[in-house]
Amino acid sequence: MNETQPVFHPASAPDFVPAPLLRALQFDRLRAIVQHAYDHVELFRQRMRERGLAPADLRGPADVARMPFTTKTDLRDTYPFGLFASPLRDVVRLHASSGTTGKPIVVAYTREDVDVWTSVMVRSFAAAGLHEGDIVQNAYGYGLFTGGLGAHYGAEGIGATVIPISGGNTDRQIMVMKDFGVTAICCTPTYFLHLIDRAGQLGVDLKKLPLRVGVFGAEPWTHSMRRHIESVTNVHAFDIYGLSEIIGPGVAIECSQHDGLHIFEDHFYPEIIDPESGRVLPDGEEGELVLTTLSKWAMPMIRYRTRDITALVPGTCPCGRTLRRMRRIGRRSDDMLIIRGVNVYPSQIEAVLLEVEGTLPHYQIVLTREHGLDQMEVQVEVTAAVFSDRVGALEALSEKIVDAIERVIGIRIKVTLVEPQTIGRSEGKAKRVLDRRST
């Protein structure tokens, strides 16, 4: 692995603001954005009034917990523009989620908002050790999805050369990576794993390329995936976090310590709550991440429930950033599946597959109901690493996965080996669960 030296980049200066100043700045911005939302978003004003609250009641940070939450359902219910706080003529950009069911959710940016987004992406790339002269292959999807343009503006902002290749067409990605001397890549971690596999098939040794940094996000990934990526390439892999509802990528990123993701707290105010009671939890305790945008004018989000389960890391980071860190996202509260009354998270299945196969294959959980009983099947794409010419060896592999999953979740499920590239992928994001129980 190529150690990227933590060189100080001027764009990172706000990451090092003394904590008391940062808290004061946060609170000033919070009051202004709450006033703005109250004045312009009917739903928010109504909910504040139901609680007998006005923006002036926000006297100290402790009062934040009195304000109402915003949920994804609110975004759907007010589709398309109901939560906008700026007139459309001030909105310079719209993005939308890739809604798989029903209407997507729509998010908006003023010119200032786009500038803030660019600045947090520049700071993200700076934390990952990018600088002028880097050649960035941006393989996030361009379009309504925030990943592509978010990373694009950030990479241009830091002065790198951006290749806006977008997602898909893996063979061309590999050709460009090789021929253009790409030094950094942005994409989903599962897409990068696929790229590694494909490069192997084409006989391209990624270790011989100048590629040294990978900024991976838009889906949860694990320590084992990082280890795998860093052992078969020279890529120093960084986890970046974000969501369209808040701004897109650039809410938080790892520094070279890789001990949690620094939240750009001057723009996003984090809280951890108990997802059941809504009670705010102290730093260090695991719960649902709730974010408030402190400087997003077109569509301020007050106490947005992300459904992502994490904890704020207590203490300061050796890198010197004063920005608090959140643990890497391992699971989302709405990822939880209930199978025959047992709670199962896809991340548990993923951990088993990693353990058994040594690397993460593409997989999909398929839920069905037979004779009133939930059935769970895990379809796993066969990789060259585990394939055998002997039926017995493949049967033993399935059996081993079945046993290991049973040890973790207590249910015996079915494992089916499938051909490579047969499990669907969208925006490069893996679709992990197919629930056919209601049909």
Next chain:
Amino acid sequence: MKIMQLSIFAENKPGHLSAPCRLLAENGIDIRALTLADTQRYGILRLLVKEPDKALAVLKSAGHVVKTTEVLAVEVADQPGGLVKVLAALEGSSLNIEYVYAAPFGRGGKAVLIFRFDDPDKAVGHLRSAGITVLSGGELFGS
């Protein structure tokens, strides 16, 4: 003496066998012997071709999962007791036959069987010392 066999993973669904076969055909690669090991859900297509390296590259770059295995092509007398003679030569050797299949060609009253042993090098020794012919790739494919 060992011959490179290609194995390809194929789901047990209509049309899934034809994709790799068509690919080989388009690249002018002749399949000389093949067998399909099947389960309820998937199959393993094992085949012998004259240019295994080329076939491997073609299949891999099309995204197929392919594995190479060393197998032995053993000549047996095409008459009752021919196979028994080969098996007798292996008795007491602790060699394990993973699987065996017949090649669709032979010559001079001899049939050719393809053996997959757990230890192919040891198997060559045992077979040779029992006077059994183990064919090279050149002999098998006639080049």
